Amino acid sequence: MSLPSAGALKRSLLLVDDDVLILGILNRVLTLGGYEVRVATSGPMALELLAHGAPAPDLALLDVSMPGMSGLELAQHLQAYGAIAVMFLSAEDDQATVRAAIDGGAVGYLVKPIDITRIVPSVQAGLARADELRELRGSESRLTLALQQGREVGMAVGILMERNKTDRETAFRALREHARSHQRKLNDVADDILQATEVLNLIGGRANK
Structure with a gap:
């Protein structure tokens, strides 16, 4: 498992998944990888964290299929807290789901079951893409x-x-x-x-x- 670069060691992540097992694995791997991690088991819980003063994350990893509020719906709500970059997690990799994720502004897409060795590199790539987009928006x-x-x-x-x-x-x-x-x-x-x-x-x- 590769570690994030020195510049990424203290970057913050928000993990949202109703599967507590997957949430625990992601939390552990990314925390060991040097990231500051916050977790939520639902969209409303994630929004409550932000509403109560938690700083906006550099990247949010969202499960696409969650009861009550899907990851795609949550991604739209997150924009009220700034241009938060999102990466989606899903057991589906069909074209329609991937297209919906792209339309939702995804900077990355992980398919379940997740290969543990790919978690940190995928987050690194997602953060790099998010930085590029922020710089582009700033230049514009x-x-x-x-x-x-x-x-x-x-x-x-x-x-x-x-x-x-x-x-x-x-x-x-x-x-x-x-x-x-x-x-x-x-x-x-x-x-x-x-x-x-x-x-x-x-x-x-x-x-x-």
């Missing part, structure tokens, strides 16, 4: 923010060009120097200009009525 968010800020700065520069009858480079330099002299972010100053222009346009529109 940063790109969206950068594009939004770029549009706001561009609009502010256009307003300065029009009002001061100057070229784009001169207008941008004036905007940047104003931001630096007042120790403010460029986008914050641009946002002020856009808001002030909106107010002026609103007042001007009313005055012309």
